Amino acid sequence: MIAARLTSIALLAASLALAGPAAAQQAPAETPAAAKPAALPFKFGVLRQFPPPPPWWNTIATLPPQDDGIAGARLGIADNNTTGRFMKQDFQLAEELVPFGEDPLPAFNRLIEGGAKFIVLAVPADQLLKMADAAKGKDVILFNAGAPDDELRQQDCRANVLHTAPNRAMLTDALAQYLVTRRWSNWLLLTGRTPEDRKYADDVKRSAKKFGAKIVEERVWNFGPDARATAQNEVPVFTQNVSYDIAVIADELGEFGDLIGWRTWDPRPTAGTAGLTPTTWHSTLENWGAAQLQNRFYRQSKRVMRPLDFQMWLAMRTIGEAGTRTKSNDVKALRGYIFGPDFELAGFKGQSFTYRPWDNQLRQPIVLAQPAAVVTVSPQEGFLHQTNLLDTMGFDRPETKCKLQ
Amino acid sequence: MTASADRRPSAPRARLWLAGVAAAALLGSAAPAAAERIFVSNERDHTMTVIDGETLKVIETVKTGRRPRGITASPDGKLIYICASDDNRVEVYDAATYKMLRTLPSGPDPELFVLHPSGNPLYIANEDDNMVTIVDTATGQKITEVPVGVEPEGMGISPDGKVLVNTSETTNMAHFISTDTNEIVENVLVDSRPRIAEFRPDGKHVWVSAEVGGTVSVIDPKTHQIVKRITFEIPGVTPEAIQPVGVRITSDNSTAFVALGPANRVAVIDTETFEIKKYLLVGQRVWQLAFSPDQKRLYTTNGNSNDISIIDIASEKVLKSITTGRSPWGAVAVP
Numbered sequence: 001m002i003a004a005r006l007t008s009i010a011l012l013a014a015s016l017a018l019a020g021p022a023a024a025q026q027a028p029a030e031t032p033a034a035a036k037p038a039a040l041p042f043k044f045g046v047l048r049q050f051p052p053p054p055p056w057w058n059t060i061a062t063l064p065p066q067d068d069g070i071a072g073a074r075l076g077i078a079d080n081n082t083t084g085r086f087m088k089q090d091f092q093l094a095e096e097l098v099p100f101g102e103d104p105l106p107a108f109n110r111l112i113e114g115g116a117k118f119i120v121l122a123v124p125a126d127q128l129l130k131m132a133d134a135a136k137g138k139d140v141i142l143f144n145a146g147a148p149d150d151e152l153r154q155q156d157c158r159a160n161v162l163h164t165a166p167n168r169a170m171l172t173d174a175l176a177q178y179l180v181t182r183r184w185s186n187w188l189l190l191t192g193r194t195p196e197d198r199k200y201a202d203d204v205k206r207s208a209k210k211f212g213a214k215i216v217e218e219r220v221w222n223f224g225p226d227a228r229a230t231a232q233n234e235v236p237v238f239t240q241n242v243s244y245d246i247a248v249i250a251d252e253l254g255e256f257g258d259l260i261g262w263r264t265w266d267p268r269p270t271a272g273t274a275g276l277t278p279t280t281w282h283s284t285l286e287n288w289g290a291a292q293l294q295n296r297f298y299r300q301s302k303r304v305m306r307p308l309d310f311q312m313w314l315a316m317r318t319i320g321e322a323g324t325r326t327k328s329n330d331v332k333a334l335r336g337y338i339f340g341p342d343f344e345l346a347g348f349k350g351q352s353f354t355y356r357p358w359d360n361q362l363r364q365p366i367v368l369a370q371p372a373a374v375v376t377v378s379p380q381e382g383f384l385h386q387t388n389l390l391d392t393m394g395f396d397r398p399e400t401k402c403k404l405q
Numbered sequence: 406m407t408a409s410a411d412r413r414p415s416a417p418r419a420r421l422w423l424a425g426v427a428a429a430a431l432l433g434s435a436a437p438a439a440a441e442r443i444f445v446s447n448e449r450d451h452t453m454t455v456i457d458g459e460t461l462k463v464i465e466t467v468k469t470g471r472r473p474r475g476i477t478a479s480p481d482g483k484l485i486y487i488c489a490s491d492d493n494r495v496e497v498y499d500a501a502t503y504k505m506l507r508t509l510p511s512g513p514d515p516e517l518f519v520l521h522p523s524g525n526p527l528y529i530a531n532e533d534d535n536m537v538t539i540v541d542t543a544t545g546q547k548i549t550e551v552p553v554g555v556e557p558e559g560m561g562i563s564p565d566g567k568v569l570v571n572t573s574e575t576t577n578m579a580h581f582i583s584t585d586t587n588e589i590v591e592n593v594l595v596d597s598r599p600r601i602a603e604f605r606p607d608g609k610h611v612w613v614s615a616e617v618g619g620t621v622s623v624i625d626p627k628t629h630q631i632v633k634r635i636t637f638e639i640p641g642v643t644p645e646a647i648q649p650v651g652v653r654i655t656s657d658n659s660t661a662f663v664a665l666g667p668a669n670r671v672a673v674i675d676t677e678t679f680e681i682k683k684y685l686l687v688g689q690r691v692w693q694l695a696f697s698p699d700q701k702r703l704y705t706t707n708g709n710s711n712d713i714s715i716i717d718i719a720s721e722k723v724l725k726s727i728t729t730g731r732s733p734w735g736a737v738a739v740p
Binding site: 295 | 514533554555574575577578580589592594596597598617618643645646648
């Protein structure tokens with residue numbers, strides 16, 4: 001069951017941009033949008049497949065919105081088209097939502113057959129690799145906006161995939177920098193039951209080693225998928241008889257992470273996938289012009305911008321920015337510009353974003369947030385790097401196992 | 406907090422000053438000219454700080470609308486205009502009494518604006534709305550809106566008032582708008598996140614700062630060509646921290662000052678050779694700049710250290726800093 005399929009919301013976006021009380025008072029200035037037939041087309045596709053929801057996601061507070069991510073892609077298209085009016089460029093979007101458990105490849109092929117040259121994906125890593133290999137040799141740029149897997153930036157990297165989603169190592173490095181800065185260096189690692197949780201935990205260990213923190217003990221959560229009713233008894237026991245500064249939680253589905261805080265045997269803060277969380281975006285970020293993006297997004301979607309929205313927006317803006325500068329929709333020319341010396345993506349986090357040429361990972365500052373407030377943004381001051389401070393997070397060139405092809 | 410702390414000593418001083426005036430009047434000598442005052446908009450505590458240009462002390466803290474950012478003065482120096490961004494209006498204050506006289510419609514989220522050299526109309530960038538709103542300052546009526554790129558911000562106007570330049574931060578363009586037709590005549594691509602457009606007083610060039618790009622593009626307004634792209638390099642400062650924002654050019658057209666954001670420095674630039682003569686260390690995240698009316702001093706708003714720095718232009722030295730409200734955004738000084 002394919003939930004939605006839209007084509008070209010470009011027209012809508014253009015009319016939105018021009019609408020407003022003034023339009024009635026006086027005709028807006030003649031813009032190149034009027035010369036529509038001459039506009040250079042940029043065809044995008046977006047494909048999203050949600051992960052399986054844990055049993056207790058089904059609350060109105062935690063259920064992800066239907067348009068999670070997609071709304072960010074739509075805003076990216078609208079932003080590109082506002083600039084496109086002046087550049088005679090027309091950005092179009094086709095959307096595919098695939099339920100978990102279904103094969104997303106037919107939807108992917110529909111996007112390719114529909115002429116999409118830029119396809120933004122939020123799918124599991126194994127599906128992403130199938131798509132990357134299916135698109136090999138075609139003039140298409142894929143964006144991984146969802147999968148955090150390190151392997152996609154290492155041994156399983158693909159030349160035709162650019163990553164706007166951060167990988168787990170970037171996230172845990174961002175967190176580790178801050179904890180070490182605060183001298184909270186003894187961590188109790190609490191790991192969930194899924195393979196993804198173990199991967200996150202591995203990256204927590206890697207970051208601890210990299211920045212000089214210590215995992216005093218690792219404990220695995222074995223109280224089942226929904227311990228809300230019994231957590232008050234279980235969590236104190238689960239966290240006793242160990243001396244530590246902070247509990248670092250590896251629980252990507254959110255099965256138990258939010259049950260830990262305020263229930264530990266000793267009064268200790270929590271971080272990781274719950275508590276103080278490293279992420280790309282938070283609704284309370286407002287510095288560096290972020291307030292404008294938040295407002296624009298809220299006006300469009302009547303909800304706050306989420307990390308997946310931001311990561312999809314970044315993919316749209318990557319092509320938008322390259323298209324503005326090269327004045328071309330040619331995939332090779334755009335790619336050349338994106339990896340050239342002049343590319344800089346403005347992402348409202350205090351400095352420009354660029355792609356690492358060794359693994360196609362987008363460099364960006366990482367927000368550390370608690371539920372209702374940004375706490376800090378990494379990289380932290382004092383962590384130095386010879387070329388780019390953002391390369392203190394994730395896989396730097398000497399660590400790469402990626403051979404792009 | 407800061408405000409009341411600064412205000413407490415001001416009362417006795419005001420009385421002393423009045424006594425001084427009275428004494429001067431008694432002696433028959435000319436009363437001292439009204440001292441220069443510096444007005445600073447404080448984005449995060451919704452106030453405007455008023456500083457005496459002579460004593461360099463805070464003399465008043467005025468409550469404004471929410472999130473005051475852009476600030477400017479009427480050509481005669483009698484009115485102060487402030488963008489109250491979160492209240493979606495422009496507020497007009499009496500520069501002598503600090504009382505709000507009236508508000509002007511601004512369109513949503515006004516960030517920055519520029520007055521026509523004659524004092525009317527006012528051109529306002531609506532950051533959330535991809536528009537430039539034009540308002541008649543005499544009637545208080547909105548004249549029209551001009552659709553521009555994403556996140557319009559910087560506003561510059563040519564000395565003859567004929568050309569308006571707006572920068573759009575996410576579209577990365579300087580939009581040249583004719584003030585006769587209120588229509589865009591040309592769009593010039595500049596580097597990432599253009600913040601400010603500032604004309605040379607003689608109109609020869611317009612300087613556009615790009616915050617994320619880290620550059621200033623100098624554009625010929627006749628040909629719309631970029632004649633120079635100025636880059637910055639500061640030993641010990643990472644390139645990412647160099648984020649040009651505020652730009653001011655001296656009335657003799659010889660020298661430009663560019664605020665470099667989190668690099669905490671102001672660049673002093675020769676406007677003929679485009680050579681950077683000096684970097685002056687000021688407060689943290691230096692944002693906007695304002696000249697004193699006699700152009701002997703330059704004031705910088707330092708958003709993260711909550712103060713302004715005072716630069717002596719002749720010696721190119723930073724004299725001192727003065728604590729303001731939280732996140733000082735812009736400044737203007739009137740005689």
